[in-house]
Amino acid sequence: MLPFALNKSSEDFFELAVTESLDREVRNSYDIMLYVTDRGTPPLTDNETISLTIQDVNDNAPTFPKSLYTIHLMENNEPGSLLASLTARDPDLHENQYLVYFIVEKEIANTSMSMLFSINPENGNLYALRTFDYEREKEFLFHIEARDSDTTLFSLDQYNGEIRTTRMFSYRDPRQQRLVIIARDNGDPPRSATVTIKISTVEQVVTRFTETTEVPIEYDLFTDLNLYLLIGLGSVLFLLLITILVIIVLKCQEPKPSQAAPQGRNSIISQRNSSTIADSTLISSDAYWYSLFLAETRKGKVVVRQPLPNGAGFIVSSIPGSAALTETSASRSSTLQESSSDLP
Incomplete structure (x- = not known):
């Protein structure tokens, strides 16, 4: 007996109605043949076949073959090792039968189950995320849930x-x-x-950076911190420049030190004719005598060199030319006087 009925809706029209609920998982299609007969003599008939396909709705929940799974795992296992593959069944069709697997969140000894185990949401493969020690952890009890997809995205x-x-x-x-x-x-x-x-929807692209990968850095040149750093650096450079300029000016204003006497030469100051005359003692050579002679003669002075008593050197003196003539004449007159006094 088919769950359909043909009802007359008006004088010339009929409608096909469903007399009970249809279940696609029990029967997914029907072929219905309709006959029509007139009231003539002889009566004439015709027929029409209607094919009816039942569309699926998400009216069935996924189920596991077993309600409890016991999995044995050797201690000191490798992290990421496969523990089991769990598969649930859903009699619905197409997107209504696509299942997603989850571990029901639970904490054991302040540790989340998602930190210990992982399940592939598409195929139900269960993995251990870390190594277990039998002396510390002997068993775990947790729940896995399978959900179908007519839940919308x-x-x-x-x-x-x-x-x-x-x-x-x-x-x-x-x-x-x-x-x-x-x-x-x-x-x-x-x-x-x-x-x-x-x-x-696009796939997530993960870029693996190596040591040679150059990543452009975008930054703002005029942030508050950078502005303060620029002001501080400019101030330091300005002070450094001022300090260098002051040192250069002071160096230029310092009096030049008098040229030191050559090795083996001593300077003496003596008074002659109410004038200051620079005298030097020459020990090593006649270079100083010659240079002083040239310099003083250009000034109209006479350079006199007298040997020291001990023979250690000479006393070099420069005197004005007029004084030199006076002294020379005086010395000649004294010499003449001494010479004449010696005569009998």
Whole structure:
């Protein structure tokens, strides 16, 4: 007995109605043959076949073959090792049967289960994230949940219009998502507006930087900190420049020191004819005598060199030319007087 009935809706029209609920998981299609007969003599008939396909709805929850799984793991295991592969079944079709696996969050000894175990959300492979020690941890009890997908990818807040994702994206989900958002007021008659949003999902690109990878750095040259640093550096440079200029000026204004006498020469000051005469004692050579002779003769002076008593050198004296003539004549007259006194 088919769960359908043919009801007369008007004088010349009939409608095919469903007499009970249909379950696609029990029967997914029907072939219905309709016969029509007139009231003539002889009566004439005709028939028509209608093929009915039941569309799937997400009316079945996923189930695991067993409600409790016991997994044995050797201690000192390698981190990331595969523990088991858990598979749930969902009799629905297409996106309604795509399952996502989760570890129900739970803490054991202040440690989250997601820090100890990991499950692949698409195929149910369970992994250990770290090494276990039997003397410290002997067993763990936690729950794994399998969820199907007619849960939509997005949800819309009816008050502020925020669009949020309700679950994690899977490779089974289309790359392009199309959302139609309708905003409707409460007026009479109600007014509405519609907008279409297209969402494209892209793969996350992870760039591995090496030591030779150069990453451009974007920064603002005129932040407050940089401005203070520039002012401080400029002040220091200005003070340094002023200090250098002052030192140069002081060096230029210092009197030049008198040229030191050569090695082996002593300077003497003597008074002759009420004038200061620079005398020197020459020990090593006649270079000083010659230079002094040339310099003083240009000034109209006479240079006299007298040997020291001990023979250690000479006393070099310069006197004005007039005084030299007076002294010379006086010495000659005295010499003549001494010479004449010696005569008998």
